[in-house]
Amino acid sequence: MGLELRRDEKHNLRSKWWYGRYMINGKRYFTNLNVEVKGKVPQNIRKKSDMAFECSRTLASAKLKELIAEAHNHKAAEKHLQELYELKAGESLTQISISDIAHVKFLPPDRRGRSSARDEAQLVVMRDFISFMQENYPAVTFVSQVNRIMAQGWLSSLEAQKNSARTYNDKMYVLKGFFERVGSEAGVIRNPFAGCLAKVKKTVHRQPFTQEELTKILKHCDDLIRPVVLTAMCTAMRRGDCCRLKWESVDFDVGFVMVKTSKTGEMAEIPLFPVLRAELEKLPRTSEYVFPEAEEMLRENIHGLTWRFQKALTDAGIKNTHIANENASQRSSLKDFHSLRTTWITMALSAGVPMELVRRVTGHSTVEVVLKHYFRPGREAFRASLGKALPKLLTGGEEEESLDLPEEILKLDKDAKSLKPEEVVKKLKALAKKVARMTKAQKAAAVIAA
Secondary structure, eight states, X not given: OEEEOOBOTTSOBSOSEEEEEEEETTEEEXXXXXXXXXXXXXXXTTSOOOHHHHHHHHHHHHHHHHHHHHHHHHHHHHHHHHHHHHHHHSSOOOOOBGGGOOSGGGOOOOTTOOOHHHHHHHHHHHHHHXXXXXXXXXXXXXXXXXXXXXXXXXXXXXXXXXXXXXXXXXXXXXXXXXXHHHGGGGTOSSOTTTTOOOOOOOOOOOOOOOHHHHHHHHHHOOTTTHHHHHHHHHXXXXXXXXXXXXXXXXXXXXXXXXXXXXXXXXXXXXEOOHHHHHHHHTSOOOSSBSSHHHHHHHHHOHHXXXXXXXXXXXXXXXXXXXXXXXXXXXXXXXXXXXXXXXXXXXXXXXXXOOHHHHHHHHOOSOHHHHHHHTOOOOHHHHHHHHHHHSOHHHHOOOOOOOOOHHHHHHHHHHHGXXXXXXXXXXXXXXXXXXXXXXXXXXXXHHHHHO
């Protein structure tokens, strides 16, 4: 019993970690102490070595003593809890095997609502935890035996894999929620993930495409993804919702698309613009899904969709689509499929579309989410939007010419009787120039007045 190092047949280290071997109630345990071996390693660890090695040995020894003490306390508390539970409930505690936790019934509650994709993502996390426990703590068979040191060891393995802060937090919350869910009924004295701190996320916001870029993207999309991309451009729907769009959600009579978003569960109401309507009307109805091939690829090979869209961006000559992320193994996306959603929201808000209408289209529950994550106008677009909204006195532009079009036409009709033909033509040309300088709002007001 005591500290050990893992070596190969040639007596070289197989692992950089200290291990501990101990016995509790006649049962032997061998565990990774998550203390790194430092300094010069002697052939026999009973012999002393340099200061770095001795410091790591001392730290490992302290961890082993802490683990043994915690195991003894856990065993005593477990026995006491077993007796109390049997007295109160009249039945024994349910011991859950670690190898059995990868089942839907053990998943923690999800505020977004259950979905098969979400379930599978959480089950993958639990399977990874099972593999970690079997590899590093093979003697631990029940979830009630998992302690804080083991939980910290798993989180350390996530850091070693260079998971992003968001992925790290999501995985931690899955396991934390699982232990809260099984609770004392499975003999869990204390949630081993209680008190584990989430990482601070450094959000990289998607950037919107320009109108010119949108045109180029459509031109370079292949036949499978082009209608899906056009749908995202016109509706601000997420990629998964676009691929899973059903014909029953498209109402050609009223000219609307009605879908329940997969992420938030909110109902989105989206006007069916002419360009999208024309695209959908020419598609054959061979499935309940509008884009059956894209829906199949979403289920079977989601990376295929990513590759196709990225190829369209490359062929369209769109650069700077990714940025390096020091906290993750992969680069972060600046412009990808989700940027189409950012583009729609940015253009709509910049054009003065009320926030409530934007939220009805996107399915967002709060204004804060829209403004923080999706409203990303470029400087020129930002300047143009403010220039239209603010008084010309502040922006330095010329005051718009005031024109009462109905009054001008009536006046011209009255004066035409006393004017020569060439004078009438001259006045008509002058009026046409004024009309050409009118804003859309002025033209709309003129039509209403007429």
